[in-house]
Amino acid sequence: MNNLFTALIARRIVATVSAFLVVAIACTAGIWQLNRAESKIALAANLLARQQLPILSANISPLTLEDATERRMIARGQYIPEAAIWLDNRPRPIPPAGSNTSQSGFYLMMPLQLAGRDEILWVNRGWAPRNNENRESLPPVKTPSKVATIEGIVFAHPGKVYALGEGQAVIDAGKPRIEQNFDLRAEGKLRAWAQSPFILREVDTGIDDGLLREWAPLTTGVDRHYAYAFQWFALAVCGFLFWLITGLRQYRRQDMNGDQG
Incomplete structure (x- = not known):
């Protein structure tokens, strides 16, 4: 031994x-x-459990992030398309059947002026493909010109990507705003808006507006x-x-x- x-x-x-x-x-x-x-x-199970709770309304009363996060919500209001932000370098949430490659595109963040309230709710309307030859050539998207009812799930932010040299956003009316990430507080200060302390990620309700809303489940990976x-x-x-x-x-x-x- x-x-x-x-x-x-x-x-x-x-x-x-x-x-x-x-x-x-x-x-x-x-x-x-x-x-x-x-x-x-565990996160997916918690999200599913919270989605079984009663649907919230963004138009009734102010809600905190803690109260509303990962809950279903309905919001009624009018979009402000000129203030839209296109979040770049976002892969398609669910690749098409038979494809193993990740297609790059945008998330369209657009503020919604809530009906009956002096408050802005930012909405992640969905995903659209990017023009690889011209980055500033944005995909065609239809936006309702009248008051619309939006259904979605509440999140703190639309997700973040790694970015170098991000600085203070500059509003140029002649160009679309293409950003790497979305800062809710910074947008509120930039425009002096009263905002909801969360975003609403719109779910697919069959609306044909040029955007995809097939969101990947949290158990992906x-x-x-x-x-x-x-x-x-x-x-x-x-x-x-x-x-x-x-x-x-x-x-x-x-x-x-x-x-x-």
Whole structure:
């Protein structure tokens, strides 16, 4: 037993420490991937539970983000299309059937003047494809010119992408506003508007306005997290087996040499 311990560990300190680090790092990464998958499942379950609650109305009384987040909501008002913001570099939420590539496009953020209230509600109206040849050539979108009723789900923001050098927004009436991210507070200060402290992500109700509203579920990517976790745990097992097998081979060679001696 002492000879086996010596062959596996005492004479292979560097290999043993290296194997331990590989196993520890791989197991940690695998557990992190499992936790990410479980977090997405829990978030999706929480979202589904909140959507079963009674539908809120944005026109009745002011609501806080805590009260309204992830709840269904109906809002009645008139769009302000000249203040629209196009959020760039947004992949299509659900790729078309048979396609594995992610198509880039825009989210259309548009303020809605709530009927009967002096308050603006920002609406994520949906996704539209981008013109790859001309970034400022925006897709055609139909906007109601009269008071409309919007149905959607409340979120704190429309999602963020990594962006470099973002500065203060500048309003140029001659150009469309194409931004990387949306800052609700900054928009309120920029236009001195009274705003709802959340956005409304419009759901698909069959309206043909040139926008897609097939939103990806929160559990998207769970299978990928499980696959990554399996790969990390497999790496940990392979690292341990490599350390063990090479150690046993070295022990056997030493034992054979000892017998011959």
